Amino acid sequence: MNSEAKQCQSCKQDFSIEPADFDFYRKIDVPPPTFYWKCRLARRLVWRNERSLYKRACDLCHKNVISMYPAEAPFPVYCHDCWWGDSWSPVDYGREYDFQKPFFEQFADLQKVVPKPAAYATGNVNSDYCNYTAHMKEGYLMFGSWFSENCGYGQTVLESKDCWDCMFVKNCELCLSSVDCTKCNQTHFSQKCSDCFASAFLYDCKNCQNCLFCFNLRGKSYHIFNQPVSREEFEKTKKEIMGSFTALQKARADFQEMARAKAIHKSMTGDRNNNASGEFIYNSKNVQRSYYIHDGENEKYAVRGGKGQKDAMDVFGVHAGELAYECNNIDFSSRCLFSINGENNINSDYLADSFNVKNSFGCISLRQKEYCILNKQYDEKTVKELREKIITHMSAQPYVDQKGRTYAYGELFPIEIAPSAYNETLAQEYLPLTAERAVELGYAWHAIEDKSYTASKNWKDLPDTIGEVDDAILSEVVLCQAWDSDKKLAQEHKCSKAFKITPNELAMYRKWNTPLPRQCPNTRNFELFQLRNPVDFWPRHCQCSGNAQINAEPTRINAETDNLTQPLLSKERSGEVYRNTVQHFHGAEPCPNEFETSYAPERPEIIYCESCYNAEVV
Numbered sequence: 045m046n047s048e049a050k051q052c053q054s055c056k057q058d059f060s061i062e063p064a065d066f067d068f069y070r071k072i073d074v075p076p077p078t079f080y081w082k083c084r085l086a087r088r089l090v091w092r093n094e095r096s097l098y099k100r101a102c103d104l105c106h107k108n109v110i111s112m113y114p115a116e117a118p119f120p121v122y123c124h125d126c127w128w129g130d131s132w133s134p135v136d137y138g139r140e141y142d143f144q145k146p147f148f149e150q151f152a153d154l155q156k157v158v159p160k161p162a163a164y165a166t167g168n169v170n171s172d173y174c175n176y177t178a179h180m181k182e183g184y185l186m187f188g189s190w191f192s193e194n195c196g197y198g199q200t201v202l203e204s205k206d207c208w209d210c211m212f213v214k215n216c217e218l219c220l221s222s223v224d225c226t227k228c229n230q231t232h233f234s235q236k237c238s239d240c241f242a243s244a245f246l247y248d249c250k251n252c253q254n255c256l257f258c259f260n261l262r263g264k265s266y267h268i269f270n271q272p273v274s275r276e277e278f279e280k281t282k283k284e285i286m287g288s289f290t291a292l293q294k295a296r297a298d299f300q301e302m303a304r305a306k307a308i309h310k311s312m313t314g315d316r317n318n319n320a321s322g323e324f325i326y327n328s329k330n331v332q333r334s335y336y337i338h339d340g341e342n343e344k345y346a347v348r349g350g351k352g353q354k355d356a357m358d359v360f361g362v363h364a365g366e367l368a369y370e371c372n373n374i375d376f377s378s379r380c381l382f383s384i385n386g387e388n389n390i391n392s393d394y395l396a397d398s399f400n401v402k403n404s405f406g407c408i409s410l411r412q413k414e415y416c417i418l419n420k421q422y423d424e425k426t427v428k429e430l431r432e433k434i435i436t437h438m439s440a441q442p443y444v445d446q447k448g449r450t451y452a453y454g455e456l457f458p459i460e461i462a463p464s465a466y467n468e469t470l471a472q473e474y475l476p477l478t479a480e481r482a483v484e485l486g487y488a489w490h491a492i493e494d495k496s497y498t499a500s501k502n503w504k505d506l507p508d509t510i511g512e513v514d515d516a517i518l519s520e521v522v523l524c525q526a527w528d529s530d531k532k533l534a535q536e537h538k539c540s541k542a543f544k545i546t547p548n549e550l551a552m553y554r555k556w557n558t559p560l561p562r563q564c565p566n567t568r569n570f571e572l573f574q575l576r577n578p579v580d581f582w583p584r585h586c587q588c589s590g591n592a593q594i595n596a597e598p599t600r601i602n603a604e605t606d607n608l609t610q611p612l613l614s615k616e617r618s619g620e621v622y623r624n625t626v627q628h629f630h631g632a633e634p635c636p637n638e639f640e641t642s643y644a645p646e647r648p649e650i651i652y653c654e655s656c657y658n659a660e661v662v
Contacts, residue, residue: 052080053449054485065344068357072367072379075454081333081345081358082475085579087459088360088372089471090487091384091396094176094187094199095566096468096538102126102162110172111162113463120159127161127409134158134409138420141434148443148451151394151406152461154418158408160397160463164373164385176373184546185565188348188361196549197565199573200348208552209565211572212324212336220556221568223575224313224324232286232556233296235303235575236313244286245295247303248661254278256285257299259307260661269302289508289559300575308622309649310657311586311641323577323642333640335579347474347579350375360470370456382456393431394457405431447486465490467538473573478536492535499523499542503562510553513560517545524564537570577642584645586635586653591624622650628659 048061057080069076077084093112100115101108102123109123126132137158142150163175171183180186184196191203201207202214209221216225220232227239234246241253248260255267256278266278273281285295314325322334331337334346341354349356350363360372367379374380374395375387383395392398394406401407403424404416415427422430438453445451445458466472466487467479479489503525507513526534527541534541543564553560561568630636637653652660 048076050076050078052083053078054083054447055080057083065357068344068355068369071355072369072381074369074381075452077358078450078455082580084358084370084456085345085347085360086466086471086475087456088358088370088384089474090459090462090464090466090469091372091457092176092360092471093464093469095569096464096490097163097173097175100162103159104132109162112175112468113160113162117160117463119156119463121162122159123162124165127159128411132159134407134411134419135413135416135421137408138416139418140420141418141430143433143437143441146441146443146451147394147406147434147438147453148458148461150418151408151457154406154408155396155461155463158419160409182548184548194548196546197568199569206552208549209561209568209572211569212576220552220558221572223572232558233299244282245299247299247307248309256282257295257302259303262662283557287509287511287557287559289506289562292559304647304649306622307649308657308660309643309651310661311584311639311643311651311653321640322581323579333581335642384457396457403427405434445486449486459485459487462488464488467536472537473570474579476536492538497521497542503528506560506562508559510557510559513550513553515550517560518547518550520544522560522562524567525562526564526567534567538566540564540566578644579642580644581640581642582644583638583640584643584651586637586639586656587651588624588628588630588635588653588656590628590630590632590634624656624660626659628656 045063045066050061051058059080061076097110097112098114099108100111103120104122104126107123111121113121165174165177167179168174168177169181171180174180174183174186176188177186178190180189181193183192186195186201187199189198189201192201193205195201195204195207197209198207200212201210204213204216207213207216207219210219211223213219213222213225215227218230219228222231222234224235225231225237228237230242231237231240232244236248237246239251240246240249243252243255245257246255249258251263252261253265255264257269258267261267261270266273266275268281285291312325313323316327317325318329320328320331324336325331325334326338328337328340330342331340332344334343337346337349339351340346340349343353343356345358346356347360352364353362354366356362356368358370359368362368362371363375365375365377368374370382371380373385374383374389377389379391380389381393386395386398388400389395389398390402392401392404395401396408398407398410400412401410402414406418407416408419410416415422415424417427417430435453442450442452443458445460451458466477466482466489468490482489499521501520502523521542521544523542524539526539635653635656639653641651643649643651
C-alpha cells in the first residue's frame with residue numbers, strides 16, 4: 045500500500061500515513077486517523093492533569109482532599125480510599141446504548157455521573173500533595189514519579205532521594221535543579237549527565253566529579269570550563285558561584301549559553317538502539333518519532349514510555365504492554381485502544397479510569413469486570429454483537445464538535461469532553477499555546493484569577509545568600525518573580541502568584557549553601573521543561589565538516605519534502621566554532637549522514653550524527 049496524504053481536521057496541517065502505519069492499523073482493526081500527530085498528542089495530554097491541584101471535599105466521605113479536579117467539577121470525585129472501596133459499584137451507573145445518539149455524547153453523559161479518583165497515588169507515605177505517583181515517601185509537590193524519598197517540586201523523579209526541583213532523573217541523590225540525569229549524586233543545575241558527583245553546571249557529562257561549567261566530558265575530575273584546575277581553585281569558584289543569588293543567576297544564564305554554543309550535540313540522545321528516531325530513546329528497536337522511551341519495540345509517536353512496551357502507536361505514559369493505540373497512562377495491557385488511565389486491561393476500547401477490565405467498550409471507573417458497555421454488564425455473545433453494531437453506528441452517526449470536527453470510531457475522545465482545561469494539563473507543557481489559540485482550537489482554558497491572598501514578602505527583598513535567612517522565612521508568603529514581571533505570561537504556565545518555603549526545602553538550601561528561589565514551583569518547573577527539546581522532529585544533515593572548521597550555518601529543511609533550501613547565515617555564530625580532534629570516517633570531507641532530530645534547523649547548536657559524535661566525545 046502506498047502513502048496516503050491527509051489534512052488535519054484541527055490545525056489543517058498536511059500529513060501522510062505511511063505503509064507501515066497502515067500495517068499497524070490493520071493489525072488492530074482500526075481506521076487511519078484524521079488528525080495530525082501533534083494534534084493527536086495534544087488531545088491525549090489534555091486528559092492528563094498532573095500538576096494543577098485543588099483543595100476540595102470527597103463527594104462520598106466528605107473529608108477534605110487534594111484533587112486534580114476542583115470543587116465545581118461536573119462529576120463526583122472520591123478520595124483514594126473511597127474510590128477504591130467497596131461501598132459503591134461502577135456498574136450501578138450502567139445504561140443501555142442509545143442508537144439515536146452519537147457514542148461520544150453518551151460517553152460524556154456517563155462521565156457526568158460516574159465518580160472519578162481525586163488523584164493517582166499508590167503506596168505513598170506522607171506525600172499528600174502528589175499526583176500520578178507511587179511509593180513516594182516524604183514527597184512534596186511531586187508528579188509522575190515513583191519510589192523516591194524526601195523529594196520536592198519534581199516531575200518524573202524515579203528511584204531517587206533528596207532531589208529538589210529536578211525533572212526526568214533516575215537513581216539520583218542529593219541533586220538540585222537538574223534535568224535528564226541518571227545515577228548522579230550532589231550534582232546541581234546540570235543536564236543530560238550520568239554517574240557524576242559533587243559538581244554543578246554540567247552538560248552531557250559522564251563519570252565526572254568535582255567539575256564546574258563542563259560539557260561533553262568523560263571520566264574527569266577538578267575541571268572548570270573543560271580545563272583542569274587545582275582542588276583549591278575548584279572549591280573557591282564553586283563557593284563563590286553557589287553562595288550568592290546574583291552570581292548563581294548569572295552562572296545559570298552563562299551555562300545555558302555555553303551548552304548551546306560550545307557543546308557537540310548528538311542528533312538523538314540515547315543508547316543501545318536499533319532503527320530508532322526521536323529523542324531520549326534507550327535500548328529500543330524500531331521506535332520512530334518518539335520521545336523518552338526505554339526498552340520499547342515497534343513504536344511510533346510514543347512519548348514517556350517505560351519498560352517492555354511493544355507494538356504501540358500514539359501513546360503517552362504507557363508501560364509494559366502491547367497493541368496499544370491512542371492511549372494515555374495505560375500500563376500492563378494488551379490491545380487496549382482509545383483509553384485513559386488504567387492497568388491490566390485487555391481487548392477493550394474507550395475506557396477511562398479502569399483497571400483489570402476485559403472485553404469492554406466505553407466504560408468509566410470499572411474494576412475487575414468483563415463484558416461491559418457503558419458500564420452495563422452483558423454476556424460474551426451480546427457484547428461481541430453489540431460492539432460491532434456500535435462501531436458501525438459511530439461511523440454512520442459520528443460526533444460533531446463545536447468546531448465542526450467529526451469523531452467516528454478510530455478517534456480518541458473529543459477534546460471538548462475532557463475533564464480538565466488545556467493549561468491545567470501536560471498539553472500546555474509539551475505543546476504550549478496561548479489562551480487565545482487554545483480557545484480557537486476548541487480547548488477549555490482555566491483563567492487564573494488574581495489570588496485573594498496577599499504576599500508578605502516581595503521576591504526582590506529576599507537575601508542574596510542563604511546565610512542571611514532565618515527560620516522566620518517559613519511563615520512568609522513570597523511574591524513570585526514571574527507574576528510580578530508578566531502576569532499574562534505567568535498565567536500561561538500556571539504560576540501560583542506566590543509561594544512558601546517548606547522546612548525540608550530550607551534545610552536543603554542550607555545544606556548546599558544555595559540562595560532561596562525567587563519563583564514559585566510551577567514557574568521553576570516550566571523553565572526547567574524549556575531546557576528540553578520539543579516533541580517535534582526535523583530532517584537534517586550532520587554538521588561535521590571533517591578536518592575543516594565548523595561554521596554555524598543552520599540549514600532550513602522543508603519537513604514535508606526533506607529538501608534542502610537556502611542556508612541561514614548567522615553572524616553571531618560565524619567563524620570557527622569547533623574543530624574536530626580526531627579523524628572521522630569521512631576524512632576531510634563533510635559528513636554525508638542524514639537523520640531526523642528534535643533540534644530545529646534554525647537552532648544554534650552543533651549537531652553531529654552518532655558516528656561523528658562518538659568519535660569526538662565517547
